[in-house]
Amino acid sequence: MKLGSKLLVVLCLISYALSAQVNEKAKKYGEQVSEAALRDNLSILASDAMEGRETGKRGQKMAAAFIANYFDELGLKAPVNGSYYQPVNLYSVKSGEVYVKAGDSQYKNLDDLLYFGSGNTNGEVTQSVVFAGNGSETDFEQVDVKDKAVVLFVEGMRVTNSKAITMAREKGASSLLVCNTKTQEDFDNFKSNARGFASGGRLSVKKPDMSSPDAPLFIISPAMTEKITGQSFEKLTALADAGITAKAMKKIKPTTVQIKTTAEVQTVKTENVLGYLEGTDKKDEVIVVTAHYDHIGVRASGEGDLINNGADDDGSGTVAVMELARLFTKAKQEDNGPKRSILFMTVTGEEKGLLGSAYYTENPIYPLANTVVNLNMDMIGRRDKEHADNNSFVYVVGSDKLSTDLHTLCESINSTYTKLDLDYTYNDENHPSNIYRRSDHWNFAKNNIPIIFYFDGIHDDYHRPSDEIEKIEFDHMAKRTKLVFYTAWEIANRDQRITSDKK
């Protein structure tokens, strides 16, 4: 064999390794990814009628019904006891009456103070007040804060996680009355900025435990601090700056406050939508294809269009899941069904903190041990400024994190069928945007299930009413949908299961 032909063989082997042989069956169905079908479905999901698809709201329910109906028409199996819905209960804590009384003055939540907490005092309770200055370790050595209402000076606007507050809680404080401003004006500014944060109940998958809440935290004004302690602000500042001493504190006349907090747990009912296509051969092994169908709802105020239609985020991924469901179903009807099973899952609560996928991975319908891979799409219909001249790219995130095999497969499938520019910018786990942990695949990755996340980048319409269907590039989106289709096809049909070899 001459050198030249040896080189040729090597080159052939290299190119074979990069791009596998075209599978004609895969191609038959992959080529049928339809811009028209993607557009038809998105024109409904991203319409104003869906009211921005906010978790638990009417629009989200309508979107769920639309997707479930689509799965039903395809003939996918309804895998949750005969239903396409996996019910997801989410919880928030809503505060009711909250106040602090000192002498003849009553200070109410959101008007005179800001309350951060989730507990119930079960009526009004009286607590002795103790001043702990700036809340340093030595300050806490000088005063006993156990079972007391502890008044503290804490600098800065992000006070709720400060070290002084944590220490006071550890030492058994009953409540925390924290002053972080020096003037009424500064307090009023802080109040208006933090008000939404203090009053808004964050949704969670776990039911909040109301029986042993953290000591309630109240952010109070300088004037209220004076009233509660019976001391002037100047004197308190001087005491704090000098460092608290037991001796100095003895000279301060003891005071008490009356505190009342009420709160109740509210339940938000929502649902993941699942359609299942059983495999022909290795049916116990499941590929999960996901996108979130919820979005951020309607803006409370403003000019013009207030509905966040979320055409790209994540209407685009949702209709791509539906399109994959259509084509794999068609393949199965024509005796070309996948060997492994495929779960098509559009998830809820992503915008509230990846909650629908968190719920699924905690309450899986198919065992996680048999879950081969998660392919997740979140925003695949647009391009970012970095790719202004490129209508053939996709950001790929996470493919190499848990499985060498999966990463190689992803590259090989792309070079064989779709030839997109795979951009790994966001694959860096230390990238400031933290994309690897910011969509639903993360809940699968946390469970050591290999994932690939497909993403089109951040654009100016992100989380704005201007994320509209008119701005979707359906040709571009169809190419990305094909990449996910061929990848799913290969993973579902190859002999060897994708395994995670990294951690």
Ligand SMILES: [Zn+2]
């Ligand atoms: Zn999204």
